[in-house]
Amino acid sequence: MNVSKEGIALPRQQAFQADTVLALTAGHLVHDTFASFLAPLLPLIIERLGLSMTLAGSLAAIQSLPSLINPFLGLLADRVSLRWFAILAPTITASAMSLIGIAPSYGVIVLLLLLAGFSSATWHVPTPVVIARASGRHVGRGMSVFMLGGELSRFSGPLLAVSAVTWWGLGGPVRLIPLGVLVSVLIYWRLQDVVARPIHRADDSWLAAWRDVRWVMGPVAGISLARAAMAACLGTFLPIFLSQQGATLWQAGSGLSVIGLAAALGALVGGALSDRIGRRKVVGFVLLAAPLLMLLFLSVKGWVIYPVLLLMGFIFMSTGPVLLALVQDNGNGHPATANGLYMALQFMGQSLVVILVGVIADRWGLPAAFRLSGFMPLLGLPFLLMLRRPRPVNLSGKE
Template sequence: MMTNKMDVATSAAIPPTVEKFETARVLTLGAAHAVHDMYAGFLAPLLPDFIKNLALSNAQAGLLEVFLRAPSLLQPYFGYLADHISLRYFVILAPTFTALGMSLLGVAPTYAMLALFLLVAGISSASIHTVAPVMVGRLGHARLGRAMGYWMVGGEVGRVVGPLVVAAAVSAFGLAGLPWLTLGGVLASVLLFVLLRDVSGRPPGTRAPLPWRAALRSMGPFMALMGGMIIARSFMSAALTTFLPTFLRSEGADLWLSSSALAVFEAAGVGGTLLGGALSDRLGRQRILWISWIVTPLLMFVFLAAGATWRFPLLLALGFMALSITPVLMALVQESFPQNRALANGFYMALSFVLRSLVTVVVGALADWLGLRGAFTLSAGLALLGAPLLFWLPHHQAAD
């Protein structure tokens, strides 16, 4: 019953005519995502230093991710507003505020100050991740998967560069030198003001959005399904992103090697997100999701069993497969609720960020109990067990 309703919503979202894909503007928003997520990528490489300097447990370190993600609870509200008014200035200002919050981590004297700075960055992150994907979808027209792929590539590029930038800054200037990196975010916001000030932040379409109560009721079954998928997948993604540098350093790697490993994983994800989104337009969303969902946990088991020589090549494959589904899911969410794209996107992103943050704490606790290797192994198994949920997803009509 739920699948039939989803199919109707999905088919209603398919444009009757093909409009031109606005490549330049989509790439501009992807660049904004790259700058923003470069700063957001500072946390994982710095966790070992915070653990050492402030005597934190792995669970406390994982809790820092919650402070960064907690403001995502505001995303449905941001989405509701974005369905009615343009919030493009949220996108323009986000690099400055995220840069400020993440760069000040280097001079935070206490755990409480770390939490405060992460909350500032988190609010900025919540706003850009709600509003900008809807702007991208507007500019992508019929090629929604391709547009989401470009948007997510920006994020992956930022996450690739972020660990390398923060490692270089710490090596050159120490943690106390990180606040100078804020200047990059300020410059990015100035450039974005020039490039994006005439781009609407509202979703496309002429139909008025549903009232928020009616919209949320219509989204309930779909979002419940997405929540189950997010939980299953987040165990593995939390292990491979938040705790990958810590895992490698526990096995003898230094800061540069562990940060480079995270960069390799994220770099491979650039190709995965770009190709996954575009292929889902042509082959259907479900087919791409099934391939990624089955192959990624199997690759993680091989990664854990392999020696040091094979780890970097396996991280390339892991990054490509693990991150290929992100634009596919975002496209599926937006096309399922065409009258309330921003609210649906905000609801999905809030659900994703909150559940992933909670799972990150659980993975940290599992690492304290089982060790990092045991936590990684269990996380891959749980992700694989979530695959049957894909049977209930709506079927996407491939583009011509």
């Protein structure tokens, strides 16, 4: 494979480049492990600062706010290298997220989350493009493996955060910052061999990129938004919900880890399955199953909650790599820009929805918010029907 340090995208190969995919998957795991520290620490932060559910939910939205620059980063990644951004992201994210437990005020937490959010954006925009190029004809499989790292962080992040706080107090996560630095060093070493020159097209602009992807971006963004409320409940608000049900900090964090482990397996299976039976069928099944899963979760008590969380995570979270693969299937020469647009739309929608869930929880309680969120994915079905077959990907620069 011809490589260069001057860019971030790889010419698509016919063969599946396992070494590249696995290296970035490992980086994804560690980066997102630190990025996921907020949810398991929220019960402690709420207690220490006396926050309402709306303010607590707003913290998750604030962490996602820098994703609004994703289209800018995507367009930049289609033109120049974002190599150093990707290399430094694990260190920056680890540092910012490890400090939120000892931040003296809500305002300081906001600043730390904005820094972590910007760092996360610079990681998540260019790296899926590398994965897509390195996956050859198996984009769904490549995205599944890459997303496996991110989804496993839902398992490792809560356990690591809760363990650090239990052993060393609220300042304990600070001791973990060297792990992020080590990963940055390893990624620097690995990207010397895998980063290649970006692919340019004659009409390299946002307008050209939008013309290529607008027909798929609207439906995919609609589906993502329909999933957002239930995703917020199963992510940001799950530890708080379990704590209100009498769970200890360890039990609440374990619930988040259980659903994260199941989500990782679901992401791995979902993307590969979509390569075989089609992306629309996988997404459609999940949207229809969501209300039943949430009603089942709310109807059980005690230890039975954990097997149900396994089932919910495996099924509901399996659509992540499928939606990413849909976007990359139709990037048509502007893969990073398309990914940046999708990530911005996704995170903007999720940020608004997580605040809305907090408002509902403050007014009617978390159980009501969870129940309502379970039916929201059904609103994604009309958008699913709007999706057509993927257009051929043109990497030649010619129309």
